Amino acid sequence: MDKLLDRIVITKPDDWHVHFRDGEMLDAVIFDTVKQFSRAIIMPNLADAIKTTKMAENYRSKILDSFARLKKNNQIPQENTFTPLMTIYLTDDTKPEEVLSAHSSGFIFAFKLYPAASTTNSSAGVTNLFGNCRKVLEKLQYVGMPLLIHAELPDKNIDIFDRERFFIDRILISLRRDFPDIKLVFEHVSTKEGVDFVMEDTGPIAATVTPQHLIYNRNSLFSGGLNPHFYCLPILKAEEHRQAILKAVFSGSKRFFLGTDSAPHNRSLKENRCGCAGCYNAYNAMALYASVFEANNSIDKLEAFASFNGPDFYGLPRNRDFLVLYRKENIIPDMLEIGKIQLVPLGAGSVIHWNI
Numbered sequence: 001m002d003k004l005l006d007r008i009v010i011t012k013p014d015d016w017h018v019h020f021r022d023g024e025m026l027d028a029v030i031f032d033t034v035k036q037f038s039r040a041i042i043m044p045n046l047a048d049a050i051k052t053t054k055m056a057e058n059y060r061s062k063i064l065d066s067f068a069r070l071k072k073n074n075q076i077p078q079e080n081t082f083t084p085l086m087t088i089y090l091t092d093d094t095k096p097e098e099v100l101s102a103h104s105s106g107f108i109f110a111f112k113l114y115p116a117a118s119t120t121n122s123s124a125g126v127t128n129l130f131g132n133c134r135k136v137l138e139k140l141q142y143v144g145m146p147l148l149i150h151a152e153l154p155d156k157n158i159d160i161f162d163r164e165r166f167f168i169d170r171i172l173i174s175l176r177r178d179f180p181d182i183k184l185v186f187e188h189v190s191t192k193e194g195v196d197f198v199m200e201d202t203g204p205i206a207a208t209v210t211p212q213h214l215i216y217n218r219n220s221l222f223s224g225g226l227n228p229h230f231y232c233l234p235i236l237k238a239e240e241h242r243q244a245i246l247k248a249v250f251s252g253s254k255r256f257f258l259g260t261d262s263a264p265h266n267r268s269l270k271e272n273r274c275g276c277a278g279c280y281n282a283y284n285a286m287a288l289y290a291s292v293f294e295a296n297n298s299i300d301k302l303e304a305f306a307s308f309n310g311p312d313f314y315g316l317p318r319n320r321d322f323l324v325l326y327r328k329e330n331i332i333p334d335m336l337e338i339g340k341i342q343l344v345p346l347g348a349g350s351v352i353h354w355n356i
């Protein structure tokens, strides 16, 4: 990595966890991801969840069409490339054969486990992992395809701040015991317990880390009033948990890598009597990460986190092109308007010191 006073040059990064949605929203948000990242793991929780290889193929075509329109309109340089890495939504009814067809497709890279009712569009999620999905898990382990985990137990009797910890105790420990070689990604790790599990696990495992869980703690949700744009799932935790995540990421462990969990919702659905969960951070994700790495004297760890650890875990080549970040003080806009869609970016109104 070339580290100068006013710029950082790193191998082009990838986003290992993003929500593109569909239709108008897809067209509105794809630009922010492709301007920074070469590849992205595309989450399958559309209103009509992506449950089969065929559905993933159709969704992939829509994403590539949307990307092609950006190029046609000269919104991005012609030499830019972008590869969507598709995923399949695991359900109680997923057939083991689906793993084999996904694996041989060449464009599907993981299955995603949402415990039923854990987050946006998760009603089709798994109700009983070990009762209903054992054969699918065996196949995933056999072909070496990662299982991406939303690691929260969505039980209304469990405190919302404890749901990650309970998931580890009640599901994850058994999952690792029964499937010692299954590749796991602990998505958007948000607690000290999550970090410890990933650090100490004896099998193949990694975790994605979002900008919001690195930069903010749960006070941000309530400072001066209720702030719906900091509401995401897993919910922001207390400062001791944020410190544990920072420590793990800056330790240089290869088990932690970039996954924004950028999750756009129209402003009216966030600022609502029942506001949706999700932070829109794709707008300036790399600047957010660079800022928090720099603030913790760890800018030299940014490239491995953003550009090496992810592809190494997934068994994919590292990117060959580069991304340049410039030091430039700017204010994150209060709102982005793209056609009829209004998005409030993470950290709206605050000052940031990096730009791409």
Ligand SMILES: [Zn+2]
Pocket (backbone or CB within 6 Å): 017, 019, 043, 261, 263
């Ligand atoms: Zn997500």
